[in-house]
Amino acid sequence: MCHDFHFPRQFQAELIADKFEDQGDSADKVAQFVTAPRHTGKSAFLKRDLVPLLHRRGFHTIYCDLWNGPSCDPGKNIVDVLIAELVAVAKQRGIGLDTLPISKVGVGSYTCLLPATNARRKGTLSTVIGEIIARTECPLVLIVDEAQEAWESPTGQAALTALRQARLEFGSSGTGSKLHLLFAGSHRDKLSALVLKRSAPFFGAQVQEFPRLGRDYIESLVSVVNPRLAPANQLDADDVEAAFELLGYQPKTLTHVVMEHALSASGSEGLKQTVQTAPNSLRARIWRQHEDDFGTLNPMQRSVLRVLIEDGASFSPFAARTLERVGQQLDDVPTAPKVQKALDALREKGLVWRPGRGSYALEDQDMRDWLLDALAA
Incomplete structure (x- = not known):
């Protein structure tokens, strides 16, 4: 009924996009950092709100999610995503891969081969990023989700250092910055490791708390669900908000709980009873x-x-x-x-x-x- 419900956060998307368009090379403009607990809607915001807005503003955007489990090295993930994007861009524009100036890309101890290229030169992440910018003729925004995972491996740390170097290389010019970086994460302490120490790749940048969904989200969800329910089975926004808090502000979990109650024998009134008399049953969902x-x-x-x-x-x-x-x-x-x-x-x-x-x-x-x-x- 509403399992794919998405509450757009246009204002937050515009704040981030505005910073990309604001010129400068201070630490907090070289890269932006945002953090929010897992399952609270951060990734959905990045993919469904921020990326489309950036496209409308003329940016070419790449989204890279490092949350792929311990078997996947996050540094390799960053390299592979950038190379895959370069290959896709070349194909979309009818450019033969054999015209690419490099045959492989190395970061730390990891080397990735490019397909069907005649070159014999090894490139860096800056080389790949430069090729993407040149062939799209657009400034590039690289969004790295769950970026704190990169700090867990030598290749990941090398990739972050390479991205910092690329950002400096493609930084402010007469026509503005050509490369922008956004790092998002679900573990604030880990994400902060990328900015706090002088040896950190983005020392001096600020980690911003991404605001959690609030009352406006609750009211929007209720306005979508209630018209589909019987008049005697209407949800109360206060009950839904109380449940949302008990569920750790996790929108997908809340949606499941709301629909389970609304479609049960006790109906929406059962949600009120659960919130008031059995709150631990909701906490158990996430615990x-x-x-x-x-x-x-x-x-x-x-x-x-x-x-x-x-x-x-x-x-x-x-x-x-x-x-x-x-x-x-x-x-x-x-x-x-x-x-x-x-x-x-x-x-x-x-x-x-x-x-x-x-x-x-x-x-x-x-x-x-x-x-x-x-x-x-």
Whole structure:
């Protein structure tokens, strides 16, 4: 009925596009960074609102999503997407691939061969980007979604450095910048690693919080759904808004919940009852995966994870106090090597990441809310 409902955010799209058209080479203009939790509509906004607007304004746009699981190196993903775009652009304009000036592109230790080219020269990402700009005769906007994943591999880090170099190469001129970069991510701390340290590729840029959907989205959704329901089965916007908050502001999950209630025997009135008397049943929709993940851990891993979550940024894995607290749950004070082994296992399971040597942080911040709620129950 409304599973593909999309609420356009034209104002936010225009703010981002306006920055691309504003000339300058300060850090926050070399690249834009936006962050929002996963499943809150960020990627849909990028693809359905921002990209069409940029096309209307005369930009050639490339969208690259790095959220392809641990088996796909994010740096290779960036290279492959840019090369595929160059090949597509050449074919669309009837340009033979054998006229391309390069035969392969290298980033870090990764080299990708181009198809059907007579050249024998190795190029860089700047070479590929320059060819795309020249053949489209348009300024290029590269949107990298879940960009924080690039920092997880040497090839990804090399690709980011190459993009920074390309941005400087195709920066402001008499006719304006020819290359613009937008990095979006669902993990603010990881995304910030690209801008905070002097050694970071985009040092000095600002990471902006992408605004979550609000009351105007709720009212728009209700206005679409209610005409399709019986007069006695109308949704109340206040109930829908309360459910949206309980569901972590995830629009797709909300749509499923709304339709399940509206089409059930209790009808839309059942949503009010759920919100008021069984809110945890809605939270369980987004917390079930955390419960499953936690259930796969052994006692040591669970104990280490609990202390990490409780301490947050002050977590010191091998301090005597940490070892003692971990041991309180095990009836045995563990050694530092055992804690290290548990942390390595948590990293392999994708629950913990290491922003720097000796420091660890929770991968999904929503898991913190789930575990603290579970411990308080």
